[in-house]
Amino acid sequence: MLKKITTVASVVLLSALTACGSGGGGGDTGSSGGTITMGFAQVGAESGWRTANTKSIQDEAKTAGIELKFSDAQQKQENQIKAIRSYIQQKVSVIAFSPVVETGWDTVLLEAKRANIPVILTDRSIDSDDTSLYKTFLGSDFVEEGRKAGDWLVANASGPTSVVELQGTTGAAPAIDRKTGFEEKIAAKPDIKVVASQSGDFTRSGGKQVMEAFLKSQPKIDVVYAHNDDMGLGAIEAIKAAGKVPGKDIKIITVDAVKDGMQALANGEINFIVECNPLLGKQLMDLAKKVVAGEQVPERVVTVEGTFTQEQAKAALPQRQY
Numbered sequence: 001m002l003k004k005i006t007t008v009a010s011v012v013l014l015s016a017l018t019a020c021g022s023g024g025g026g027g028d029t030g031s032s033g034g035t036i037t038m039g040f041a042q043v044g045a046e047s048g049w050r051t052a053n054t055k056s057i058q059d060e061a062k063t064a065g066i067e068l069k070f071s072d073a074q075q076k077q078e079n080q081i082k083a084i085r086s087y088i089q090q091k092v093s094v095i096a097f098s099p100v101v102e103t104g105w106d107t108v109l110l111e112a113k114r115a116n117i118p119v120i121l122t123d124r125s126i127d128s129d130d131t132s133l134y135k136t137f138l139g140s141d142f143v144e145e146g147r148k149a150g151d152w153l154v155a156n157a158s159g160p161t162s163v164v165e166l167q168g169t170t171g172a173a174p175a176i177d178r179k180t181g182f183e184e185k186i187a188a189k190p191d192i193k194v195v196a197s198q199s200g201d202f203t204r205s206g207g208k209q210v211m212e213a214f215l216k217s218q219p220k221i222d223v224v225y226a227h228n229d230d231m232g233l234g235a236i237e238a239i240k241a242a243g244k245v246p247g248k249d250i251k252i253i254t255v256d257a258v259k260d261g262m263q264a265l266a267n268g269e270i271n272f273i274v275e276c277n278p279l280l281g282k283q284l285m286d287l288a289k290k291v292v293a294g295e296q297v298p299e300r301v302v303t304v305e306g307t308f309t310q311e312q313a314k315a316a317l318p319q320r321q322y
């Protein structure tokens with residue numbers, strides 16, 4: 001049974017349409033011409049990426065005329081589950097959320113299904129055998145993001161290379177998949193070895209603390225692979241405090257491409273960033289309207305994103321929206 005929607009069935013943005021069941025909602029579904037209400041259970045406010053993602057959702061709900069009920073789970077699954085249950089009780093038209101971790105959602109999503117309230121996954125996916133629990137998953141291909149990071153290192157490393165990895169939140173899809181994609185690619189060069197790997201929970205403070213420990217425990221560190229910019233920025237603080245030069249003594253690869261990360265990249269403190277686009281609000285509201293109206297939507301919508309070198313960051317910074 002397909003556990004996670006892979007990119008095989010995915011479409012880029014909102015191009016092709018595939019059958020994915022009818023929509024409909026337990027509450028005022030908007031099909032009677034009423035206002036659509038969306039219950040959104042956000043992960044938290046742990047990173048610059050999340051802040052930009054939240055702003056995109058709130059701004060685009062306003063633009064779309066969708067009444068948004070919004071909750072911040074402070075990176076705790078039990079808070080997201082509580083929020084989803086409250087949205088079910090309020091009989092919203094549609095529920096959307098970014099699952100903080102991949103597992104433990106079937107029960108509450110079954111409750112939404114029984115209440116005839118459609119669910120849209122955004123940003124992160126869930127690992128469930130029952131893909132009827134949600135209408136579509138809108139977000140990045142995190143394995144591909146890890147592959148892009150690994151490809152850059154394979155192309156730029158020479159000789160024995162010791163890598164320390166700052167993982168995202170334990171159990172989160174981006175943490176699991178960015179690790180998988182990176183390892184797949186660096187396997188091409190056995191000289192590249194991940195000598196230590198630990199979660200910094202996607203936060204700047206977490207990245208700094210873990211990097212401080214790595215600097216004490218590892219005899220040689222050539223590269224930091226951080227699953228997001230915020231942990232990479234924390235690592236920069238730790239590297240400087242240890243009297244080393246980030247970007248030169250220790251190369252840094254991160255994921256996201258938020259403004260602070262791009263600034264550090266332009267300054268030469270980070271060496272390469274893989275973009276992860278947080279601006280999902282417009283696509284989410286378009287999908288919500290289709291789902292509530294009972295229209296068919298793709299099972300998987302993959303966001304389009306690129307990569308940045310130091311030179312590219314200098315050119316791109318003035319236009320960056322987040």
Ligand code: GZL
Nearest residue numbers: 046047049123174202228276
């Ligand atoms: C990725 C998103 C991740 C970001 C982090 O889509 O879930 O969570 O990479 C954020 O910055 O905390």
